Amino acid sequence: MLRRLAMPLVSPFRTSLGVEAARDVLLVQMEGPDAVGWGECVAMSEPLYSPEYVEGAHAVIRSHLLPRLQRRRGQLLADEVAPLLSAVKGHQMAKTALEAAVLDADLRAAGVSMASHLGGVRDRVGAGVSVGITATIDDLLETVAGHVEAGYLRIKLKVEPGWDVEPLRAVREHFGYGLALQVDANAAYTLGDAGHLSKLDEFELVLLEQPLRDDDISGHAVLARKLRTPICLDESITSAAVALDAIDRGACAIINVKAGRVGGYLEAKKLHDCCFERGVPLWCGGMLETGIGRAANVALASLPGFTLPGDISASDRYFRRDITEPFVLRAGHLVVPQGPGLGVTPDLEVIDEVTTFKEEIIWQVT
Ligand code: OSB
Numbered sequence: 293m294l295r296r297l298a299m300p301l302v303s304p305f306r307t308s309l310g311v312e313a314a315r316d317v318l319l320v321q322m323e324g325p326d327a328v329g330w331g332e333c334v335a336m337s338e339p340l341y342s343p344e345y346v347e348g349a350h351a352v353i354r355s356h357l358l359p360r361l362q363r364r365r366g367q368l369l370a371d372e373v374a375p376l377l378s379a380v381k382g383h384q385m386a387k388t389a390l391e392a393a394v395l396d397a398d399l400r401a402a403g404v405s406m407a408s409h410l411g412g413v414r415d416r417v418g419a420g421v422s423v424g425i426t427a428t429i430d431d432l433l434e435t436v437a438g439h440v441e442a443g444y445l446r447i448k449l450k451v452e453p454g455w456d457v458e459p460l461r462a463v464r465e466h467f468g469y470g471l472a473l474q475v476d477a478n479a480a481y482t483l484g485d486a487g488h489l490s491k492l493d494e495f496e497l498v499l500l501e502q503p504l505r506d507d508d509i510s511g512h513a514v515l516a517r518k519l520r521t522p523i524c525l526d527e528s529i530t531s532a533a534v535a536l537d538a539i540d541r542g543a544c545a546i547i548n549v550k551a552g553r554v555g556g557y558l559e560a561k562k563l564h565d566c567c568f569e570r571g572v573p574l575w576c577g578g579m580l581e582t583g584i585g586r587a588a589n590v591a592l593a594s595l596p597g598f599t600l601p602g603d604i605s606a607s608d609r610y611f612r613r614d615i616t617e618p619f620v621l622r623a624g625h626l627v628v629p630q631g632p633g634l635g636v637t638p639d640l641e642v643i644d645e646v647t648t649f650k651e652e653i654i655w656q657v658t
């Protein structure tokens with residue numbers, strides 16, 4: 293079954309791409325032979341972060357992806373999902389949701405947690421928080437203060453031309469240089485801004501995330517040589533192979549890993565293994581996920597190469613009520629679920645309350 297949910301955010305989230313007031317979630321609920329598996333599609337409502345968007349993901353799943361999986365009706369394994377879907381170009385977020393649902397169903401039936409299946413080595417993961425662009429610097433300082441008091445291990449500020457040096461100076465003056473601080477531009481700058489971006493070096497940031505366009509690997513390599521601040525890529529990294537190419541070309545020193553952006557948790561694991569081998573630090577990104585996607589991200593972040601705190605915050609940073617048991621912050625960390633599959637239980641009553649559309653697909657992994 294495919295479901296669309298409307299989940300109001302506790303506060304609007306503004307980035308260089310636009311403002312998000314509610315999360316329009318697409319969920320895949322797959323009836324396996326022995327268990328129900330869940331996958332969350334992280335596409336946003338508009339194609340601004342990436343070419344994918346919720347309506348489009350829904351359509352491509354229904355018309356092009358599920359039919360390719362149905363040919364393997366029988367015993368579809370999670371490992372087979374990506375190869376079966378590879379003829380369809382792009383649509384990584386849609387593919388990820390399907391693979392995640394199959395994987396969750398398999399693992400729940402087998403009694404194995406996602407974290408142990410992926411090779412997790414930690415029972416809790418460091419939590420960071422992504423702070424949107426605010427109306428005023430005072431609003432920003434107040435928001436950051438709340439997150440610091442809550443115990444988040446690092447703060448990420450969204451930046452854009454006109455909202456970078458000033459807010460960073462204010463945050464450093466107010467909270468000092470002991471605070472782990474990084475910024476995310478969501479591709480809002482050009483190479484012509486290199487001189488301006490070098491002013492960020494004085495703020496001793498952990499990293500500068502995706503300053504330039506998604507397709508500009510060589511531009512990032514040029515920029516990286518002009519800045520002291522390490523460059524981290526998000527939007528540009530669409531597969532493990534692209535990650536290795538970007539690293540080899542000196543375009544980034546750190547990678548933000550989002551399974552939805554690379555086409556699945558298994559591809560994300562592959563990317564992890566290559567980067568871990570090369571000593572490239574990783575952290576797990578986020579896309580304002582519900583408890584379902586968050587559980588999978590927390591499992592991924594428990595792998596050994598995830599050495600920096602991720603954008604995996606507690607449920608209450610996003611939603612008043614989550615659709616699984618909430619993830620809570622404990623001494624700056626989230627606990628990795630150890631139960632079978634995702635290790636969290638989707639609350640069907642809550643899910644039904646926020647469901648705006650349901651589509652039953654005649655599809656059974658039997
Ligand atoms: O660029 O990392 C991003 C949210 C939606 C789309 C893109 C991004 C983000 C975030 C939020 O930064 C991270 C989170 O889920 O907390």
Ligand code: MG
Nearest residue numbers: 476501502526
């Ligand atoms: Mg980002």
